[in-house]
Amino acid sequence: MGKRTATCPGCGNVIEVPEKWMKYDIGCKECGEEVEVPDLPLTELFDVDIWAERDRLGIWVTDKERDKVVFEVWDDDARQLYEDGFVKPGEGLKDSLLEYLKETKVI
Numbered sequence: 001m002g003k004r005t006a007t008c009p010g011c012g013n014v015i016e017v018p019e020k021w022m023k024y025d026i027g028c029k030e031c032g033e034e035v036e037v038p039d040l041p042l043t044e045l046f047d048v049d050i051w052a053e054r055d056r057l058g059i060w061v062t063d064k065e066r067d068k069v070v071f072e073v074w075d076d077d078a079r080q081l082y083e084d085g086f087v088k089p090g091e092g093l094k095d096s097l098l099e100y101l102k103e104t105k106v107i
């Protein structure tokens, strides 16, 4: 995971955010202002894996922090996601799938 920072709206102090901090706000050491910590990007929180061989297609999403599979589809269900245009093939798969799952409140 990359380092994250948040900028204090009060004094412009740039605060390094510990990896474990997610949705909490942080108090600025310089001026005491509450600093909003940005959410981690979905791609940092979840892994997307694909398994494709002959007529089998599997896509599953793992919650990295909990090390738990939170979404899994196979074969026709997986292909349906492409056909419906919810996920993009190739490079865009990870982002588009995570966006879709977020929108539908699966993750």
Ligand SMILES: [Zn+2]
Binding pocket: 008, 009, 010, 011, 012, 013, 028, 029, 030, 031, 032, 033
């Ligand atoms: Zn400050």
